[in-house]
Amino acid sequence: MLTRRHAIRLGMTTGAVGAVGAAGGLFKTLTAGGPATVPVAATAATAAEPFAVPLTVPPVLVPYRRTRHADYYRITTRRASAEILPGTRTDVLTYNGSFTGPTIRARTGRRTVVRHVNALDMPTSVHLHGGNNPVEHDGGMMDTIAPGRRRTYVYENRQPGATLWMHDHAHHMESEHVYRGLSGLYLLRDPDEDRLGLPSGKYDIPLVLRDADFDDDAAMVYTMDDAQNRTTILVNGRPWPYLEVEARKYRFRLVNSCNLRIFVLALSDGSATQHPVQQIGTDGGLLAAPAETPVLVLSPGERIDFVVDFSKYAPGTRLTLANMLGPGPTELVGQVMRFDIGERTPDRSRVPDTLATLPPLPKPTVERAFELNMDEPGTGGHQAYINGKTFDPDRIDTHVEWGSTEVWTVTNKSVTVPHNFHTHLVQFRILERDGQPPYPAETGWKDTVLLFPGQTAKLQLTFDSHRGVYPYHCHMIDHSAMGMMAQMKIA
Secondary structure: OOOHHHHHHOOHHHHHHHHHOOHHHHHHHOOOOOOOOOOOOOOOOOOOOOOOOEOOOOOEOOOOEEOOOEEEEEEEEEEEEEOOOOOOOEEEEEEOOEOOOOEEEEEOOOEEEEEEEEOOOOOEOEEEEOOOOOHHHOOOOOOOEOOOOEEEEEEOOOOOOEEEEEEEOOOOOHHHHHHOOOEEEEEEEOHHHHOOOOOOHHHEEEEEEEEEOEOOOOOEOOOOOOOOOOOEEEEOOEEOOEEEEEEOEEEEEEEEOOOOOOEEEEEEOOOOOOOOEEEEEEOOEEEEEEEEEOOEEEOOOOEEEEEEEHHHOOOOOEEEEEEOOOOOOHHHHOEEEEEEEEEEOOOOOOOOOOOOOOOOOOOOOEEEEEEEEEOOOOOOOOOEEEOOEOOOOOOOOEEEOOOOEEEEEEEEOOOOOOEEEEEOOOOEEEEEEOOEOOOHHHOOOEOEEEEOOOOEEEEEEEOOOOOEEEEEEOOOHHHHHOOOEEEEEEO
16 A cells, blocks of 8 residues: 555655654554455455446535524434445435435534434434534533434534534444444535635535445444454445546545544546645644645544645546555555546636634643553454543543643554544644644644554643533544543533
């Protein structure tokens, strides 16, 4: 998959390597998915032909009620049957019967009210990932909706525009629930962003990535912590789709909704030519300025907004969004989707040199350290830890003074396993990676940070919005279900 030669060719020896960790850990640990010569067992998934189905866009929910200050939605969590692999049906868990889940389009400063009905036979909890909300509307892991009951979440949207997403968070069940489909987009826009002139409307397209393991009957196979066998790559619920694009600029909102898979993505025409893109946003919203990059590095829970100007290519060109990271056979996990470029069309959109103003960082008053690790493969253990402890809902691990600014140093102490680190409620800024400044595409607001084995990231957080008890955890969500989660109390 990703070799040192590929990294050098893609310009990853400088900036992007900072994002994906020390080269040794990256190349040695995460390419262990098996080369293309490894036999692939024939299943319904392997019979699916790459680039044979068109990309579809998740449906946008229409409010059942609008007032001067709020939009009201209804969502039912229920089982459904979906055609994922062509000509087959797969049982999935859904919001409103949609796989991938539906999209809510919200506005900064305008309230969103969502009534969730749980029509499953198990508890659920809906977390707005990246949202700044009071505890009662955060969708915490123990704050669940019982089968047959309903719950109303209220989002004030007092934060910058960003690509957010909703997903199940019921502890010990969140891993399988998300894997089987319980997630959906929440796109928050604000007037400042609208005035920039970025590609919009039908030229602003979400790309929700997930992977799955299908058996011979096209049923999803779920096994805890199984990164190796989830080798069918889905985009918006479609296997290896294609998208016909006009030869103009497009904005793509990339969401990694996988449980475990990390992507290192690049546009490829099959040659050694680099095809850089402009990254314009990350988890918490727009970057201060566009960051041109040959690769997009995305761990579970992270989001990247990027722009591709297809007018640079001749009509008829086909570009593959290639993935250079395992695990899994290259012929399956080495490609994500394809862009088929059509004729040039008028394009008044632009990517300005200045996108957003990031406020200066306050002086921190507290420093803390967090270590992530889990039982290594082959040891027989199946638990994961933060600072040597598995999650206990009755324990407060970190006491935070409201209004304070802190620096958290987070280290992945695992020998062979990558992790990431996600905070509820607060967005943070990355100060350092292994003592070096973050590369440009990671300088914006973040709520999830990737850590390869042995890697350390230093984060700065300010706790000045809501009080209460919130979790922080690994968002390689199987790991959090195995115990890599803790709680902070802000008071």
